[in-house]
Amino acid sequence: MTLNNRRRLAAGATLIAALTAGVVPATTAHAAPAVPGATKATTPAPDMEGVVAALNAAMVEGAPGAMARFTGPDGVQARTVGVRDRESGAAMDVRARFRIGSVSKTFSSVVLLQLVQERKLELDAPVNRYLPGLLPDDRITVRHLLTHRSGLADYTDAMFEHTVPGFEAVRNRVFSYQELVDLSLSEPRTTEPGVAxxxxxxxxxxxxxxxxxxxxxxxxKE
Structure with missing residues (x-):
């Protein structure tokens, strides 16, 4: 693990700890049977000072700014530090648009499974049934995509081989889906469909x- 990765993990752990310190799930507070005369348990307030400390720690490591949002029984609390644009000096804003990266995978998977539930596609049907000619192997199914058993090469392996330079070279470029699939298909497949x-x-x-x-x-939109 690289030093930067360790720092990111440490900052993330600090933030998570700050968010959860003193926060008791509502179910925990009411799990025990009621005792006559006992004081009703309350949920402690989140340590927002600790959250700010964690955000500032991220800036010490080089981030231009950082933000966090906590949703609890008493509503939403947000904290920001630093800027979202070093050139303009625009302050970090929780209402701003920002990249969610791999979080999009969770949403996409849920939407696809909803479409399966609506009988608009089948998990064990070939991908090429719905996207004719896209993939070079009719054995690759929808389920193989979600379980990472398609054997399709990861296009990011070559793109980010030299992590920082690789990322900087493409960070502001918008790829089409087809371009990314073509990058994958230009590499050898990693496994036979469904095997591993x-x-x-x-x-x-x-x-x-x-x-x-x-x-x-x-x-x-979906």
Whole structure:
């Protein structure tokens, strides 16, 4: 693990600890039988000072700014530090648009499974049934995408081989789904379909293509 990764993990752990310090789930407070005359348990307030300390720690490590939002029994509390744009000096804003990165995979997976529930596609059907000719192997199913058993190479492996330079080279470029699939298909497949688990970001790209094909709407809208 690199030093930067350790620092990110440490900052993340600090933030999580700050958010959860003193926070008791509502179910815990009412788990025990009521005792006559006993004082009703209350949920302690979150340590928002600790949250700010964690955000400031992220800035010490080089972040231009950081933000956190806590949702609890008493509503929503947010804290921000630093700026979201070093050039303009615009302050960090919890209402601003920002990249959610891999969090999008969770949403996409849920939407795809909802479409399965609505009988608009089948998990064990070939991907090429819905996206004819997209993949070079008709044995690759929708389920293989979600379980990372498609064998499709991860297009990010070559892209981020030299992590920081690789990221900086593409961070402001917008790729189409087809471009990312083409990058994957230019590499050897990692396994035969269904044979073994091998994580690949390409699987989620195809999931996005399936959602848009079936619904006729952008993934973000769905």
């Amino acid at each position: 688990y091998k994580y690949s970001n390409t699987n989620f790209v195809v999931v996005g293509m399936l959602i848009e094909k079936i619904t006729g709407k952008p993934v973000a």
